[in-house]
Amino acid sequence: MRLLYWSGGLSSEVLDRARKQFADRTELDPVQIEGTYRDKLMEILNAGTDLPGIVGIKGEEVAALVPRADLFADLHTLGADDLMSQYVPWKWQQAASPDNRQIGFPIDTGPTATFYRADLFERAGLPDDPGKMAAAVQTWADYIAMGRKLVKALPSVKLVRNSSELYTIMLWQGTQRYIDETNHYIGGEAHVKRAWDLSVQLIENDLVARIAGTDGDGWAKALAEGTVATALGASWLGYDLKSMAPDTSGKWRVASGPAIGANYGGSFLAIPQGSSDHALSFEIIKWILAPDNQAVAFTEAGLFPAATAAFEMPALLQPDPFFGGQKTVGIFAESARKAHRVYEAPADGKIHESFVLALDEVEKGSTSAAQAWTAAVEGGRATAASLGVN
Structure with a gap:
């Protein structure tokens, strides 16, 4: 079989x-x-x-x-x-x-959390202990403020790979995405715009490494060289970090902070x-x-x-050497308990891709955030209509 x-x-x-x-x-x-x-x-x-x-x-x-x-x-x-x-x-x-x-x-x-390089946080004078880091960074505004301090202290380091990491997590923290349960397109509404605006703040403050989600080689290089200090994602991201950057073992940690409570x-x-x-x-x-x-x-x-x-179970409670001996299960269990069902229509994935690509264009400087927003909303509307969404 x-x-x-x-x-x-x-x-x-x-x-x-x-x-x-x-x-x-x-x-x-x-x-x-x-x-x-x-x-x-x-x-x-x-x-x-x-x-x-x-x-x-x-x-x-x-x-x-x-x-x-x-x-x-x-x-x-x-x-x-x-x-x-x-x-x-x-x-x-x-x-x-x-x-x-x-x-x-x-x-x-896929309970979400914030993965971060404790050694870079220590060099930047930021809290490197997971508990202290989570206490200091409880909101997305705190995360952006921390990023400003980080890049000021370490000019060669960026806070995060790209703006769509934050954007995607924020959408999963809500209850809706681009299509509601009555099959109507809602891609231009406040919950999407809020995630978009915060993601644009990352770009405007020069906190992103401008590595597209499809650029695996660029991401591997940044991980190996230590030029990105955090990664926002689900528990399975730990596997990616271990396989792509094994030489960074012991330098990473996981904290709750504003990224928890979503399933990705x-x-x-x-x-x-x-x-x-x-x-x-x-x-x-x-x-x-x-x-x-x-x-x-x-x-x-x-x-x-x-x-x-x-x-x-004991297997989950063991210290993880890659994360400096941290027992990460507690962070992800907390996130999993706070996660909830988010309605996802069959067309949502296609529409999400267009919004992520629009953010990529803003990162490249190819267009303004306002123009990209309008294009993403209208492009999403056209995609939705072509797939039978009202």
């Missing part, structure tokens, strides 16, 4: 154990898909033949796949209802269709409708994603558990 996923999407250790656990019933074959995962997944599903038994669905792509719930088995029919109370409820809701088909089983969640990412396992043995696929999924195995996935790949029992 093939299982399709992407690099860092599941724990290699847990998958190795799963192969042994089910060896007498199937030959489990985990396959990492390179390149654009969703495009290749849809190509495989639409072909309809020789389907894998299990597939991953990225958290940022699940809303776009929910309208195609017919491509996946309904997990309600396989026993998911008996397990739902063990996992955070809003995560299940993300992978549920309007007609109550459950297409995905939660791999992880967190993925799912699903069963293609046309695959051959739904019952066995579900057995394997629930074993891989059992609370104790989700705890292993956090220690290996930074995948924060969707299973609440895992929050207190």
